[in-house]
Amino acid sequence: MVQERFDTVVVGAGISGLVAARLLASQGQRVCVLEARDRIGGRVYTDRGGERTTDLGASWIHGIKGGPVHQIAQGFGLPMLEFTVGSYQAGGRPIAYYGPDATRLTADETEQFVADAARIDVELAGVIAAAPYATSYAEVTRLAVGAVAEREGWDADRAARVIEYFDHRSEEQYGVDARKLDAHGLEDEVIDGDEVVFPNGYDELASRLADGLDIRLEHVVYRVTRVGAPAVSTGVVIETERGPFAADHAVVTTPIGVIGGIVFDPPLPQTVADAISKFEMNAFEKVFLRFAQQFWDPDVYAIRRQGEAALWWHSWYDLTKVHGEPTLLTFAAGECAKQTRSWSDEQLFASVLDSLREIFGEDMPEPVQAQRTSWQDDPWTRGSYAYMALGCAGEDHDRIATPIDDVLHLAGEATWGEDPATVNAAMCSGHRAAERILGVELAFSRLVDPKTTAE
Numbered sequence: 001m002v003q004e005r006f007d008t009v010v011v012g013a014g015i016s017g018l019v020a021a022r023l024l025a026s027q028g029q030r031v032c033v034l035e036a037r038d039r040i041g042g043r044v045y046t047d048r049g050g051e052r053t054t055d056l057g058a059s060w061i062h063g064i065k066g067g068p069v070h071q072i073a074q075g076f077g078l079p080m081l082e083f084t085v086g087s088y089q090a091g092g093r094p095i096a097y098y099g100p101d102a103t104r105l106t107a108d109e110t111e112q113f114v115a116d117a118a119r120i121d122v123e124l125a126g127v128i129a130a131a132p133y134a135t136s137y138a139e140v141t142r143l144a145v146g147a148v149a150e151r152e153g154w155d156a157d158r159a160a161r162v163i164e165y166f167d168h169r170s171e172e173q174y175g176v177d178a179r180k181l182d183a184h185g186l187e188d189e190v191i192d193g194d195e196v197v198f199p200n201g202y203d204e205l206a207s208r209l210a211d212g213l214d215i216r217l218e219h220v221v222y223r224v225t226r227v228g229a230p231a232v233s234t235g236v237v238i239e240t241e242r243g244p245f246a247a248d249h250a251v252v253t254t255p256i257g258v259i260g261g262i263v264f265d266p267p268l269p270q271t272v273a274d275a276i277s278k279f280e281m282n283a284f285e286k287v288f289l290r291f292a293q294q295f296w297d298p299d300v301y302a303i304r305r306q307g308e309a310a311l312w313w314h315s316w317y318d319l320t321k322v323h324g325e326p327t328l329l330t331f332a333a334g335e336c337a338k339q340t341r342s343w344s345d346e347q348l349f350a351s352v353l354d355s356l357r358e359i360f361g362e363d364m365p366e367p368v369q370a371q372r373t374s375w376q377d378d379p380w381t382r383g384s385y386a387y388m389a390l391g392c393a394g395e396d397h398d399r400i401a402t403p404i405d406d407v408l409h410l411a412g413e414a415t416w417g418e419d420p421a422t423v424n425a426a427m428c429s430g431h432r433a434a435e436r437i438l439g440v441e442l443a444f445s446r447l448v449d450p451k452t453t454a455e
């Protein structure tokens with residue numbers, strides 16, 4: 001079969017791949033994007049069924065001052081709405097807390113709990129810095145809470161509430177049980193500025209980035225060969241079920257969960273393979289419940305339940321303003337997502353609703369519609385995003401992106417150490433791959449206007 005030849009072939013039309021391709025094309029390169037699915041966007045995926053707009057993948061820009069996503073979304077003129085609870089904060093915005101007995105915490109009790117969580121956050125930095133190799137996030141949070149509780153005379157309940165809060169943070173932020181997340185796995189959680197969501201759908205960002213690019217959908221890549229390696233690589237051949245593609249360079253952006261499905265010939269260098277092996281794909285699913293009327297406080301960002309009874313279902317986010325319809329979003333995360341993966345929709349929704357009824361009583365209305373995601377079963381990601389398994393270091397993210405033989409670049413959310421697991425990380429990793437291929441610095445603003453040179 002005749003091979004098509006390009007300057008660069010990009011594998012994956014998620015945000016990292018689209019950014020790399022758009023920047024390379026803006027510099028005059030002949031670029032082709034090969035995408036396994038029948039759509040672009042990857043883990044940025046908006047469902048528009050039933051006249052509703054639902055982000056089944058990413059929703060938030062976690063901090064509009066921290067990275068380029070907000071700048072680019074603004075440049076494209078995409079509508080955004082402030083919704084600063086996407087990073088499992090204890091406070092900062094109004095949250096309706098309910099205690100272990102399902103009664104509402106008073107303002108004073110809430111203030112005390114929020115202060116306790118902040119107190120441990122400060123303590124944690126020192127405990128993590130001193131932690132031996134391969135310590136878990138569960139261990140460091142317990143050490144930090146234990147030390148503060150002893151110093152300040154906290155009782156067991158007060159300590160338990162904060163410990164469970166940090167366990168839930170590991171589950172909601174990384175989709176993993178705190179005992180499996182490396183102690184350093186949440187160090188990147190620095191939110192700079194407000195968080196925002198996209199009322200018209202996050203996928204508008206992907207569509208705008210894809211505009212004008214040569215994207216081949218339903219092209220499953222199964223082999224990437226570095227021609228001439230290990231002596232001197234003269235290019236790459238990318239094989240798909242629809243035929244081979246040749247290029248001077250390749251950017252491979254497939255998620256950690258499925259990169260093993262591609263044969264690299266010769267194999268990836270040991271440093272890169274070792275770095276990849278330190279990450280695991282998480283278990284993190286969204287559950288949306290839509291109601292005819294709002295029965296919860298209209299002026300809170302979230303509803304949160306404490307205690308043993310709320311081990312799985314503890315936080316519900318009020319998307320009413322975003323969706324224009326009374327809507328609560330909760331997450332199945334970590335063990336909960338794994339165990340409920342095989343449950344029927346009816347079983348899952350009933351379980352969430354039972355937990356809500358403990359707070360709002362038996363008269364709580366039934367939802368008019370409910371929806372869940374199943375990223376764990378998605379063959380093109382096998383999970384929502386990667387987390388740092390025990391023994392993984394922050395630098396392992398960027399190690400994955402080490403240029404290989406000057407012709408092959410790995411990119412994607414897991415390859416960016418500063419704020420991995422985000423759309424921002426995907427965007428920055430695609431930008432880095434394009435800069436490395438071209439050997440020049442590129443302003444992010446080129447994504448909006450290819451002629452600009454300044455940020």
Ligand SMILES: Cc1cc2nc3c(=O)[nH]c(=O)nc-3n(C[C@H](O)[C@H](O)[C@H](O)COP(=O)(O)OP(=O)(O)OC[C@H]3O[C@@H](n4cnc5c(N)ncnc54)[C@H](O)[C@@H]3O)c2cc1C
Nearest residue numbers: 012014015016036042043058059060221412413422423426
């Ligand atoms: C439920 C959920 C909630 C999230 N919430 C947020 C959030 O609020 N904020 C945030 O910033 N981030 C969030 N994220 C993470 C964010 O969506 C990702 O970090 C980001 O979109 C990843 O982009 P990417 O380009 O690295 O990978 P992807 O988007 O996964 O793109 C990779 C592409 O490669 C394709 N592919 C895979 N294998 C092959 C193959 N063999 N051949 C060809 N193509 C292939 C895939 O189909 C995919 O399109 C969330 C993710 C999920 C799933």
